[in-house]
Amino acid sequence: MTRNEPLFIAFSTQKGGAGKSVFTTLAASFLHYQRGYNILVIDCDEGQYSLHRMRERDMEIVESDPILERKFGEQIVVTNKPAYTILCSPPNQAITLARSFIEQGDHKIDIVLFDLPGTVNSRGVMQCVSELDYIFTPITSDKIVLESSLAFALAVRDLLINSDSSQLKGLYLYWNMVDARERTALYDTYDEIINDLGLSLLHTHIPDTKRYRKEMTKGSRDVFRSTLFPCSRRMLKGSRFDELIDEILQIIKL
Numbered sequence: 482m483t484r485n486e487p488l489f490i491a492f493s494t495q496k497g498g499a500g501k502s503v504f505t506t507l508a509a510s511f512l513h514y515q516r517g518y519n520i521l522v523i524d525c526d527e528g529q530y531s532l533h534r535m536r537e538r539d540m541e542i543v544e545s546d547p548i549l550e551r552k553f554g555e556q557i558v559v560t561n562k563p564a565y566t567i568l569c570s571p572p573n574q575a576i577t578l579a580r581s582f583i584e585q586g587d588h589k590i591d592i593v594l595f596d597l598p599g600t601v602n603s604r605g606v607m608q609c610v611s612e613l614d615y616i617f618t619p620i621t622s623d624k625i626v627l628e629s630s631l632a633f634a635l636a637v638r639d640l641l642i643n644s645d646s647s648q649l650k651g652l653y654l655y656w657n658m659v660d661a662r663e664r665t666a667l668y669d670t671y672d673e674i675i676n677d678l679g680l681s682l683l684h685t686h687i688p689d690t691k692r693y694r695k696e697m698t699k700g701s702r703d704v705f706r707s708t709l710f711p712c713s714r715r716m717l718k719g720s721r722f723d724e725l726i727d728e729i730l731q732i733i734k735l
């Protein structure tokens with residue numbers, strides 16, 4: 482962790498429901514609480530601010546559950562830092578807000594994760610995207626979702642990657658909600674198309690499993706999705722989220 486400049490990263494695509502917010506939370510919590518990086522999250526999904534609201538729910542749950550409360554207190558002692566901050570901002574002001582928080586903060590920030598809304602037509606999304614370092618795009622085998630995600634990836638690549646007016650170093654697609662019953666031949670065909678388009682694809686296939694849908698609740702002892710805890714080792718097993726994070730860390734070279 483010798484970097485001085487924080488990296489700006491987003492799980493982004495123009496399709497809603499692809500997993501952007503879920504992976505933003507999982508990555509933020511895993512890297513902040515488990516791997517020792519200092520994370521800042523900017524929730525840019527105006528009108529929903531789903532991560533900010535999830536943090537409020539998580540706080541209420543922890544405060545009302547003595548076991549979770551003690552676990553959270555111990556985590557602060559062990560990691561020697563509080564929970565990461567989640568700020569809300571419309572996309573067109575998100576970069577400015579991140580920069581001023583970083584300058585004023587007492588904690589050095591290693592990575593800023595931006596949770597962008599599911600439409601590039603929303604104010605300032607492309608402007609924000611142009612100032613990111615890396616984008617990771619969840620794709621699913623649903624034909625309509627896939628077509629729209631590939632269009633997004635191609636537009637970002639053609640407009641921004643290797644352009645002087647942009648910071649963006651790479652966009653990487655990865656398969657999400659992979660149904661074990663689906664023929665691998667289907668994915669092979671799509672992989673070939675993605676390859677022919679010159680887009681980058683991660684190796685990890687994230688399965689469609691219930692744990693990605695479930696938030697922490699009162700009485701939870703094994704946490705997967707939470708803004709206050711990393712996913713537990715037991716829940717990590719079979720989620721393939723650790724494979725995804727390892728691939729991402731190799732790319733961003735942290």
Ligand SMILES: Nc1ncnc2c1ncn2[C@@H]1O[C@H](COP(=O)(O)OP(=O)(O)O)[C@@H](O)[C@H]1O
Nearest residue numbers: 497498499500501502503658688689690693694
């Ligand atoms: N791998 C997965 N398996 C099962 N459900 C998933 C998976 N990834 C995402 N989901 C579910 O899909 C829904 C949409 O995810 P979300 O992150 O809110 O999408 P977005 O932010 O892209 O609109 C959520 O209910 C989430 O739990």
Ligand SMILES: [Mg+2]
Nearest residue numbers: 501502526531
């Ligand atoms: Mg979202």
